[in-house]
Amino acid sequence: MHTTQHKARHRRRRLGLTVGVPLATATAVAVSYGGAFGAFGEDARPEAAAASSAPAWARESADGFASVNALGQNGTYGGRDGAIVTVKTLADLEKYATASQPYVIVVAGTITMTPKGREIKVASDKTIVGAGTSGQIVGGGFFLGQGVHNVIIRNLTIRDSYAGTWNDKDHDWDAIQMDGAHHVWIDHNNLRNMADGLIDSRKDTTYLTVSWNQLKNGNKAFGIGWTDRVTADITIHHNWFHETEQRNPSTDNVAHAHLYNNFLQDDPDSSITSSYGNYARGGTRMVLENSYFEGVNNPVIKDGTAALVQRGNVFVNTTGRNESGGTAFEPTTYYRYTLDAAADVPSKVKSGAGPRSTIGRAASAAAATTTLTVAKDGSGQYRTVQAAVDAVPVNNASRVVIAVKPGTYRETVKVPSNKPHVTLQGTGGSRKDTVIVHGNASGTPRPDGTGTYGTSGSATVAVEADDFEARNLTVSNDFDEEANRNVSAQAVALRTAADRVLLDSVIITGDQDTLLLDTARGKPGRVYVTNSYVVGTVDFIFGSATAVIDRSVITLKKRWDGTSGGCVTAPSTPAGRKGFLITHSTFNGDVTAGSFALGRPWHAGGDASLDPQTTVRNSTLGSGIGAAPWSDMGGFSWKDDRFAEYKNTGPGAGTASSNRPQLSDSQAGGQEVDDWLGDWTPVGS
Numbered sequence: 054m055h056t057t058q059h060k061a062r063h064r065r066r067r068l069g070l071t072v073g074v075p076l077a078t079a080t081a082v083a084v085s086y087g088g089a090f091g092a093f094g095e096d097a098r099p100e101a102a103a104a105s106s107a108p109a110w111a112r113e114s115a116d117g118f119a120s121v122n123a124l125g126q127n128g129t130y131g132g133r134d135g136a137i138v139t140v141k142t143l144a145d146l147e148k149y150a151t152a153s154q155p156y157v158i159v160v161a162g163t164i165t166m167t168p169k170g171r172e173i174k175v176a177s178d179k180t181i182v183g184a185g186t187s188g189q190i191v192g193g194g195f196f197l198g199q200g201v202h203n204v205i206i207r208n209l210t211i212r213d214s215y216a217g218t219w220n221d222k223d224h225d226w227d228a229i230q231m232d233g234a235h236h237v238w239i240d241h242n243n244l245r246n247m248a249d250g251l252i253d254s255r256k257d258t259t260y261l262t263v264s265w266n267q268l269k270n271g272n273k274a275f276g277i278g279w280t281d282r283v284t285a286d287i288t289i290h291h292n293w294f295h296e297t298e299q300r301n302p303s304t305d306n307v308a309h310a311h312l313y314n315n316f317l318q319d320d321p322d323s324s325i326t327s328s329y330g331n332y333a334r335g336g337t338r339m340v341l342e343n344s345y346f347e348g349v350n351n352p353v354i355k356d357g358t359a360a361l362v363q364r365g366n367v368f369v370n371t372t373g374r375n376e377s378g379g380t381a382f383e384p385t386t387y388y389r390y391t392l393d394a395a396a397d398v399p400s401k402v403k404s405g406a407g408p409r410s411t412i413g414r415a416a417s418a419a420a421a422t423t424t425l426t427v428a429k430d431g432s433g434q435y436r437t438v439q440a441a442v443d444a445v446p447v448n449n450a451s452r453v454v455i456a457v458k459p460g461t462y463r464e465t466v467k468v469p470s471n472k473p474h475v476t477l478q479g480t481g482g483s484r485k486d487t488v489i490v491h492g493n494a495s496g497t498p499r500p501d502g503t504g505t506y507g508t509s510g511s512a513t514v515a516v517e518a519d520d521f522e523a524r525n526l527t528v529s530n531d532f533d534e535e536a537n538r539n540v541s542a543q544a545v546a547l548r549t550a551a552d553r554v555l556l557d558s559v560i561i562t563g564d565q566d567t568l569l570l571d572t573a574r575g576k577p578g579r580v581y582v583t584n585s586y587v588v589g590t591v592d593f594i595f596g597s598a599t600a601v602i603d604r605s606v607i608t609l610k611k612r613w614d615g616t617s618g619g620c621v622t623a624p625s626t627p628a629g630r631k632g633f634l635i636t637h638s639t640f641n642g643d644v645t646a647g648s649f650a651l652g653r654p655w656h657a658g659g660d661a662s663l664d665p666q667t668t669v670r671n672s673t674l675g676s677g678i679g680a681a682p683w684s685d686m687g688g689f690s691w692k693d694d695r696f697a698e699y700k701n702t703g704p705g706a707g708t709a710s711s712n713r714p715q716l717s718d719s720q721a722g723g724q725e726v727d728d729w730l731g732d733w734t735p736v737g738s
């Protein structure tokens with residue numbers, strides 16, 4: 054329970070940016086920025102990009118109250134009718150943000166405000182958007198004055214104007230301040246560590262939507278009011294208020310305040326302690342729906358003059374005031390919206406809020422994206438996938454897409470460590486249309502007579518380069534165990550030994566040791582697998598990487614002789630790191646009931662210092678999973694390592710026991726996708 058016995062509020066810890074994870078996990082408001090910006094130059098200059106020809110992300114418009122036709126403005130769409138420009142300097146950002154004509158302004162790097170606390174006075178009809186996670190504003194922010202309208206601020210990190218005083222009364226240095234603006238959309242930003250507010254909506258600012266933002270590590274998060282008039286209409290949804298003391302938000306004299314699906318989280322025993330959560334003040338009428346409050350003091354409070362209607366909210370380890378009363382309004386009178394279940398809010402908001410890498414790399418890098426084509430019939434630039442990989446420049450700084458036409462490519466492929474930013478993309482209508490397959494096993498002799506391949510050397514596709522992606526294809530190892538019974542049968546389809554590897558909409562299939570998720574060069578070896586299938590028999594997801602398998606299908610397979618029995622995971626996680634997280638996935642397969650384990654500890658080489666980890670959560674377990682789903686390996690007990698489940702369902706699921714440890718809700722809160730991936734935001738389809 055949170056109490057007032059925590060550390061003094063004026064002391065604060067410093068935390069790095071934790072961005073959310075994949076688009077595939079976020080539902081309510083999709084952020085489909087697209088993968089290309091158009092042909093940006095190195096420095097800021099406009100491109101001829103009318104609304105009809107601009108990329109999809111530049112044409113998106115707001116939801117909520119910012120979408121309402123009022124005050125002569127039909128919704129909020131920012132600068133979509135103007136040119137797209139890329140900026141990397143403060144001078145260029147200010148030039149275009151303050152211009153009288155519409156612009157879509159892409160911030161393609163870190164811009165430091167000088168002097169500290171500077172706020173750029175944004176003019177109407179602007180979209181200011183970060184290029185992936187690289188768009189950052191440091192030491193200042195944006196100001197929208199009286200009458201400024203039709204402004205979108207998205208996908209930015211705005212941070213670090215903090216001047217050393219916790220409850221700062223002298224420095225009005227906000228991330229975003231609005232005084233009398235209307236039709237504004239603030240979406241998918243990370244706002245943190247500012248001298249004053251993270252967002253201030255003041256002086257009758259109205260038709261405002263604030264969505265999918267991270268508001269973190271600050272004294273004052275989001276203040277609304279500074280007016281005696283009760284005219285403002287504001288929507289606040291899917292935001293993550295994390296370690297912010299007050300104004301979460303404080304909502305004063307707002308005619309219609311619609312708050313839904315927000316996640317308010319105060320960590321226990323931290324140096325920041327919440328004083329209150331959502332606050333309806335003055336003449337405010339508030340509807341508060343399906344939000345999730347965790348560890349917050351006084352989670353919902355209201356003045357006697359305010360009206361506050363609560364529906365479907367969840368409160369975990371909260372203390373103090375939790376109030377409602379009066380008659381508010383019905384949001385559907387003004388716009389349509391869809392609620393997520395309150396129980397799903399922490400995972401969805403933590404994974405979906407904040408800047409997204411979907412808008413790509415920096416604009417100049419996106420413009421430089423190269424596509425190489427592969428076709429067996431000679432209609433592409435290359436006939437083999439490896440030939441295309443060989444053509445990628447060494448130490449390439451921008452994305453190279455290897456577009457592989459439908460067909461079966463019997464070859465081995467290696468992406469070496471000096472060729473990052475490679476995407477293997479099947480171009481068929483199905484991931485089954487493009488297949489890369491080979492049949493080496495651990496015991497297969499090398500053709501040069503230098504011994505056998507070994508397990509890691511048997512891989513059909515081996516990835517040693519960071520920032521690799523594979524999409525819409527199949528990687529297979531079809532080693533014939535029956536015909537080679539005297540050969541060590543570990544046969545890897547895909548091996549990764551790199552950081553920031555995305556496998557999206559792929560099939561990875563084999564028998565024993567199908568998917569090797571490994572590490573290299575002391576890196577965590579982060580891998581994110583989504584919308585995919587992994588098929589195998591024994592230890593078929595294994596290795597030392599920090600890996601997430603999300604919203605995928607794991608298929609248990611009979612052995613070559615028709616028998617059933619195997620193990621899904623064999624992690625060899627180093628101590629102090631995270632291992633395998635399997636979440637929101639399905640375990641199926643035509644195997645004997647109870648014949649498979651979820652995992653066992655692989656202490657590679659007998660290394661007792663390793664601390665293997667597999668967590669399987671929120672997944673459907675088929676009947677093939679045994680009632681005691683963890684097993685020992687090589688003389689090491691699984692009970693000495695890290696194996697657990699959380700809220701699994703299906704015939705293979707079971708209740709907590711000494712043979713089936715289950716995470717508590719509190720423990721599960723620290724074992725989610727973003728806990729695994731940290732500052733990397735992969736993007737699923």
